[in-house]
Amino acid sequence: MKFNISLIIFKKNIVKILIGIVLFLVGVYYALSTNVVLFNKSSGTKQKTDITSLVNSTYIHFIYIGSSGCGYCNNPNTEEMIKYIKKYFLYIAHSHNLKYLTTGISTDIISRNGIKFLNKTGYYDEIISGGSWFNLGTNNYIWKALPGKAETPQILITLIKYHVMGGVENISNINRKEKVLKRIVGMYNIESFYKKIESNMKKQIILNHKLLSKIDKKKNKL
Numbered sequence: 124m125k126f127n128i129s130l131i132i133f134k135k136n137i138v139k140i141l142i143g144i145v146l147f148l149v150g151v152y153y154a155l156s157t158n159v160v161l162f163n164k165s166s167g168t169k170q171k172t173d174i175t176s177l178v179n180s181t182y183i184h185f186i187y188i189g190s191s192g193c194g195y196c197n198n199p200n201t202e203e204m205i206k207y208i209k210k211y212f213l214y215i216a217h218s219h220n221l222k223y224l225t226t227g228i229s230t231d232i233i234s235r236n237g238i239k240f241l242n243k244t245g246y247y248d249e250i251i252s253g254g255s256w257f258n259l260g261t262n263n264y265i266w267k268a269l270p271g272k273a274e275t276p277q278i279l280i281t282l283i284k285y286h287v288m289g290g291v292e293n294i295s296n297i298n299r300k301e302k303v304l305k306r307i308v309g310m311y312n313i314e315s316f317y318k319k320i321e322s323n324m325k326k327q328i329i330l331n332h333k334l335l336s337k338i339d340k341k342k343n344k345l
Contacts, residue, residue: 172248173222178297179286181342182224183216183304185209186264186279187247190230191240195310196276204317205244205276211320212280219338224248224283228260230275271306278307278316282338284345300345304338 173182187205189196209225216223227247229237237252251260256273265273269281283301307313 173216173224174248175222180222180284181345182222182283182285183212183219183338184279184281184283184301185212185223185225186228186260186281187226187241187244188228188230188261188264188277188279189240189244189275191236192231193275196240198310201276201310201313202243204313205278207321208278208313208317209245211324215338219342221282221338221342226251226260228252228258228264230256230258230261269301269303272308274308276310276313278305278313279303280305282342282345284342302345 185208187209189205191197195201213223225247226249227241227244229241229250229252231237231240231252232255234253238250241247241250241252251258256265261273263269264279265271269279271277271279281301281303283299285297285299288296288298307316
């Protein structure tokens with residue numbers, strides 16, 4: 124009788140242990156699958172950034188403006204195109220010996236909704252979300268400094284140069300200049316641009332259009 128009781132207790136403990144192992148593995152899987160912004164879900168690797176020293180640095184700046192409430196922005200095809208175009212300009216920046224900076228701007232009213240939305244299109248060095256069309260991102264890239272159409276989805280490619288104005292090389296002596304290279308507004312225009320660069324990249328041809336000549340010209344003028 125004692126042997127049977129011990130066996131029953133042993134079996135119950137084994138079941139508890141197995142349930143604990145399963146719950147632990149489920150927790151590990153959940154933690155890995157719901158990764159933070161600094162990791163790329165598709166590759167599982169930590170993202171690198173080109174932001175090191177601002178002194179005498181020139182960046183190609185990729186800016187994506189969208190919203191969780193915009194149907195065109197939430198089209199899965201749009202999300203994949205944004206990822207591809209973002210990688211394309213990383214390639215262009217490095218092939219021109221330039222650094223690369225990415226900014227995601229959401230016009231959501233509630234910031235956490237915008238952050239969740241932007242995370243669908245991968246890593247960004249900077250995220251601006253909340254405040255609808257009146258946040259600092261749209262203020263700079265739609266209304267004031269570099270004005271454009273108030274529409275989503277939208278991609279803006281700029282060239283930024285940071286240089287020391289004189290004296291000690293510290294943040295207070297660094298001047299920043301930014302010029303627009305290209306603005307692509309609307310899903311269909313984004314799709315057209317995506318198809319063009321995808322076709323050329325498959326043929327291992329760097330897209331030879333006005334944008335590339337603009338990079339070289341404006342890099343020298345900034």
